[in-house]
Amino acid sequence: MSGREAILNRLRVALREGKDDATREQAVQARIAAAPRGVVPMRGRLPDDDRVTLFCAMAQKVSATVERVGSSANVPGAVAAYLRQRNLPARVRMGADARLGAMPWNTEPSLEIDSGRAQDEDLAGVSHAIAGIAETGTVVLHSGQDNPTTVNFLPEHHLVVVRAKDIVGDLETVFDQVRQTFGKGHMPRTLNFITGPSRSADIEQTLLLGAHGPRALHVIMVDGD
Amino acid sequence: MEIRSPAFKENARAALDDPQLRHALEHVKSGFIVKRAMAAEALPEFEKLRDSSKAIKDETLANLDKYLEAYETKVTESGGHVHWAESAADARDIILKICQSVGAKTVTKGKSMISEEIELNDFLEGNGVQPVETDLGEYIIQLRGEHPSHIIAPAVHLARSQVEADFRRVHTHLPVDRDLTEPVTLLSEARKVLRAKYFQADVGITGANFLVAETGTSVIVTNEGNGDLTQILPKVHIVLASIEKIVPTLSDLSQVLRVLARSATGQDMSVYTTLSTGPRRAGDPDGPEQYHVVLLDNGRSSMIGTEFQEMLRCIRCGACMNHCPVYHAVGGHTYGWVYPGPMGSVLTPSLIGVDKAGHLPNASTFCGRCEAVCPVRIPLPKMMRHWREREFSRRLNPATQRYGLKAWAFFARRPRLYRLATSIGIPVLSLFGGRGRFKSLPLAGGWTRHRDMPAPEGRTFMQEWKQREAQKQGARI
Numbered sequence: 001m002s003g004r005e006a007i008l009n010r011l012r013v014a015l016r017e018g019k020d021d022a023t024r025e026q027a028v029q030a031r032i033a034a035a036p037r038g039v040v041p042m043r044g045r046l047p048d049d050d051r052v053t054l055f056c057a058m059a060q061k062v063s064a065t066v067e068r069v070g071s072s073a074n075v076p077g078a079v080a081a082y083l084r085q086r087n088l089p090a091r092v093r094m095g096a097d098a099r100l101g102a103m104p105w106n107t108e109p110s111l112e113i114d115s116g117r118a119q120d121e122d123l124a125g126v127s128h129a130i131a132g133i134a135e136t137g138t139v140v141l142h143s144g145q146d147n148p149t150t151v152n153f154l155p156e157h158h159l160v161v162v163r164a165k166d167i168v169g170d171l172e173t174v175f176d177q178v179r180q181t182f183g184k185g186h187m188p189r190t191l192n193f194i195t196g197p198s199r200s201a202d203i204e205q206t207l208l209l210g211a212h213g214p215r216a217l218h219v220i221m222v223d224g225d
Numbered sequence: 226m227e228i229r230s231p232a233f234k235e236n237a238r239a240a241l242d243d244p245q246l247r248h249a250l251e252h253v254k255s256g257f258i259v260k261r262a263m264a265a266e267a268l269p270e271f272e273k274l275r276d277s278s279k280a281i282k283d284e285t286l287a288n289l290d291k292y293l294e295a296y297e298t299k300v301t302e303s304g305g306h307v308h309w310a311e312s313a314a315d316a317r318d319i320i321l322k323i324c325q326s327v328g329a330k331t332v333t334k335g336k337s338m339i340s341e342e343i344e345l346n347d348f349l350e351g352n353g354v355q356p357v358e359t360d361l362g363e364y365i366i367q368l369r370g371e372h373p374s375h376i377i378a379p380a381v382h383l384a385r386s387q388v389e390a391d392f393r394r395v396h397t398h399l400p401v402d403r404d405l406t407e408p409v410t411l412l413s414e415a416r417k418v419l420r421a422k423y424f425q426a427d428v429g430i431t432g433a434n435f436l437v438a439e440t441g442t443s444v445i446v447t448n449e450g451n452g453d454l455t456q457i458l459p460k461v462h463i464v465l466a467s468i469e470k471i472v473p474t475l476s477d478l479s480q481v482l483r484v485l486a487r488s489a490t491g492q493d494m495s496v497y498t499t500l501s502t503g504p505r506r507a508g509d510p511d512g513p514e515q516y517h518v519v520l521l522d523n524g525r526s527s528m529i530g531t532e533f534q535e536m537l538r539c540i541r542c543g544a545c546m547n548h549c550p551v552y553h554a555v556g557g558h559t560y561g562w563v564y565p566g567p568m569g570s571v572l573t574p575s576l577i578g579v580d581k582a583g584h585l586p587n588a589s590t591f592c593g594r595c596e597a598v599c600p601v602r603i604p605l606p607k608m609m610r611h612w613r614e615r616e617f618s619r620r621l622n623p624a625t626q627r628y629g630l631k632a633w634a635f636f637a638r639r640p641r642l643y644r645l646a647t648s649i650g651i652p653v654l655s656l657f658g659g660r661g662r663f664k665s666l667p668l669a670g671g672w673t674r675h676r677d678m679p680a681p682e683g684r685t686f687m688q689e690w691k692q693r694e695a696q697k698q699g700a701r702i
Contacts, residue, residue: 136494145508149457200412202378203411
């Protein structure tokens, strides 16, 4: 008997006591299909503006920096300014994301843009989030042809663009959107929930930023569009 | 790892005599408790979320075979492979075969307690594959040849100076005169050294905090980002997870995520919560080409349907040990195997046998703080009592203890006799009690060797109780 059968048989014998296999199978399939919502905190259930304000406050609480710009046309300028202010070279890693691609990067002629997956020596990466979660100040990103996951982890500075209208109250709303986009039961290969810059408290429980991932997380919130 | 649980008492004595360890354990006492309390306080729905999480895990365990099959179907659909391992040896063999199939020389690893349970590192090393732990705490203890002393803070027993000494000993390619006096310089050095390893590795192994049946997804939760670099840079990603990690749907995942980080570190959400489904897709610029899940049983399926089933709700947050006065006093290594603290005291006997781990469920004051903070409301003290009962019925504890308990039980089952005996005994003890305490007592040397025994003053509990009840009655009239 294979390991699979042995494990499943042991479970089956132990669990059959309550209900028979067919009934349990049906109940399990029904529960997965229904995916009932549990307790959703009231914290994120706010009018649009307040929800965005809460997102910004929660993100800052976990040491992310947040900048609000009026329209997506302002994003290239904001990226260039961020690098200048920190004396970083005018160079970013960026995937071929269509939302980012549509922005007027030619307004920043001195900014070099490397495309494709991130490399070890990259200092700054720019990605576009599909959503921000107000209850925790989390940005949500997924992998795909135009969105390398390495951009979220290798560069020292991670700049994440998110639209104010994509700020949702809670985790459940994000999962509903993912189900809608990819189909129920299907997922992008990687779905990243990022809440602040990388950190560790493994040495004497002293909290330090910049463990293995980015030392800084900068959220550029696009209010218009 | 070598089982040192039978030597719990000797381990505890050594731990209590170790001033450096005592100092390090202060961090557990002061930090984690306050942070969890603040996070719980800040979320009005926290208690309801604990109930919800408990119910989700109960539902999953009651149909674990079905959820595992549903999960497997989805993993396969997304191009991943599921391997079933009945034992630690099976899991090790499966992992080694995958490593060998791609000619792996170096393997990076995200934090996984199950990897400790199956002693994966020694095995891989013995077979020519170099494992590299990437979680900072795990990396430090790997350099020291130690094991984690805490399930979420593996190096909590160490001081900064010890880490500095280890880095100087191992990182000999770096300048000798470099400054490592601050934790931040140690962190930077580890970051630099490990960056190179991520790119070298042929295989990345991570654990899983949860597996989602709805989508065939594995979920890891980290603060450092090491788990992510471990799983996206090498060609092959292996997820090592035990069978009880399943939750039915993404909606259920939302519930358990809300209690996990708050209970563990007091964060609303850990920095990186990453959901992985299958290997790299067509056209993807990065990500692993192969995605394997090794599902480990190793004794867990035998807990289903027993009084220890509820233990499988555990989501490994560490809150029980953070709040445990015994853990605070002796630290994690004293427990002598992979899982320390109250959750270890219940789980370890299930996995390695109560004959070897019998001291663990006895190392409790039954203060109940572990159960009070457990995010999935596991009745840990009750389960430790189950183990004590089993130990007694299998005659595993010493004869003096057994006769003592039997004598006590004889009286305890006969309330009148018990009251009579105590009403005689208490005044006698109180008479000989001198200045309110005994420096030594016959048959109680184990107690009085280390501290005085307070002498009873006045009357028995039952006498006091009756009088107070009578007074209350009187006051009401």
